[in-house]
Amino acid sequence: MTTLRSMDTDTAPEPARLEALRETLIGQLRELDALHSEEVAAAVRVVPRHLFVPEGVTLEQAYAPERAEITKEDEHGVHLSSVSAARVQAMMLEQADIRPGMRVLEIGSGGYNAALIAELVGEDGEVTSIDIDADIVARARRLLDATGYSSRVHTAVADGEEGLPSRAPFDRIIVTVGAWDIPPAWTDQLAEGGRIVVPLRVRGLTRSIAFDDAEDHLVSREYRLCGFVPMQGAGEMRVRLAVLHDVEGEEVGLRLDDRQPADTEALRQALRQQKSEAWSGVTIGGSVSFADLDLYLATTLPDYALLTGTPKAREKGLIASASPLGTSTLLDGDSFAYRVVRPVEGEEDLYEFGAYAHGPDAAKVAERLVEAIRTWDREHRDDQAVYRAYPTSTASEQLASGLLLSKRHRIITISWPAHTR
Numbered sequence: 001m002t003t004l005r006s007m008d009t010d011t012a013p014e015p016a017r018l019e020a021l022r023e024t025l026i027g028q029l030r031e032l033d034a035l036h037s038e039e040v041a042a043a044v045r046v047v048p049r050h051l052f053v054p055e056g057v058t059l060e061q062a063y064a065p066e067r068a069e070i071t072k073e074d075e076h077g078v079h080l081s082s083v084s085a086a087r088v089q090a091m092m093l094e095q096a097d098i099r100p101g102m103r104v105l106e107i108g109s110g111g112y113n114a115a116l117i118a119e120l121v122g123e124d125g126e127v128t129s130i131d132i133d134a135d136i137v138a139r140a141r142r143l144l145d146a147t148g149y150s151s152r153v154h155t156a157v158a159d160g161e162e163g164l165p166s167r168a169p170f171d172r173i174i175v176t177v178g179a180w181d182i183p184p185a186w187t188d189q190l191a192e193g194g195r196i197v198v199p200l201r202v203r204g205l206t207r208s209i210a211f212d213d214a215e216d217h218l219v220s221r222e223y224r225l226c227g228f229v230p231m232q233g234a235g236e237m238r239v240r241l242a243v244l245h246d247v248e249g250e251e252v253g254l255r256l257d258d259r260q261p262a263d264t265e266a267l268r269q270a271l272r273q274q275k276s277e278a279w280s281g282v283t284i285g286g287s288v289s290f291a292d293l294d295l296y297l298a299t300t301l302p303d304y305a306l307l308t309g310t311p312k313a314r315e316k317g318l319i320a321s322a323s324p325l326g327t328s329t330l331l332d333g334d335s336f337a338y339r340v341v342r343p344v345e346g347e348e349d350l351y352e353f354g355a356y357a358h359g360p361d362a363a364k365v366a367e368r369l370v371e372a373i374r375t376w377d378r379e380h381r382d383d384q385a386v387y388r389a390y391p392t393s394t395a396s397e398q399l400a401s402g403l404l405l406s407k408r409h410r411i412i413t414i415s416w417p418a419h420t421r
């Protein structure tokens, strides 16, 4: 069922070539806004990433900033483990702000990232790396051994949901697998004033969030866009898919997270009805990410889902975009509207946001979505939201305002700054 590839130890590249590849990578990571500090650059400069990637990966690929290398898949081809992309690793290490002498827990092993952390904490620090999969731990241990890091990284097979109490407390916990919640073990094992960096999924959208300890809750300092393989074990929580159409490769569905309700049958009927459209007048350059708009919509619309579709469904005209990850969608009972873009006439690389909607209330729902896009543009285009994670026992008057989500172990709130313009 699985493949676990190993490194190629036959070839020993020239030190000067490796040095050049790593310097190039550091420059690219800076340009990508993933690496800022001299400390993380120094770690990238010395750890041999090419010895942690699977067999068959070339040196250039090993040191390419955006490549994650898959180390294990399940029988359906779902990725279970990887050596994460260097950009994501550098970005999360910067978010973690690891200092010499710190005790760090990495959840999700691969070897390379743990070696980078070992460089950052130095001889006086401690690195613990745990993974739920014994094969992955064995692989990481073997590679850490081969590269001289085994005495500086403690590895263990464990479900990250429980952390590793025997090695706690930790000044930093870096979660390198997609999480839906923040289990109690992480805060229990966090040293006072510690930080957790975690790719947390909220309404289907994952951001790597740096959470600081604020005594009775966690508060985000910042977040960055990222993607990760999903958490297995006790903390597993999959996104639900409501299938709206599935005929010979023409598939349309809605990805629903955080237990959002949806009347699938009514929405299935809605998709068959004539579409309405509305346009916002809000524009964006062709190479500019609209991840911030999506996060705003996901965390301010009362009912939100991600519309997915196959290229065949788009070719048939059932939907306008065929993103496997999904397009921001406002649900409203038996109707829905999703975000679309169209080129702005007379402009080379400029697009306008709008909405396509289906269902009995299509025109109204399209207008509501477009209005939310305008509000984002007017008030929040340059803002970051603040995530907070509270124990479920927290009294409602102590919670911040904004979107409130009840997860298994936490109440998560997401607030946007008050409009000051």
Ligand SMILES: C[S@@+](CC[C@H](N)C(=O)[O-])C[C@H]1O[C@@H](n2cnc3c(N)ncnc32)[C@H](O)[C@@H]1O
Residues within 6 Å of the ligand: 080, 081, 082, 083, 084, 106, 107, 108, 109, 110, 111, 112, 113, 114, 130, 131, 132, 133, 136, 158, 159, 160, 161, 176, 177, 228, 229, 230, 231, 232, 233, 234, 235
């Ligand atoms: C992206 S990989 C880790 C990458 C690694 N940190 C590196 O050096 O690049 C994610 C890992 O998380 C592991 N994982 C999934 N669920 C887990 C859980 N509940 N506890 C611990 N590890 C888990 C997977 O087995 C996988 O190896």
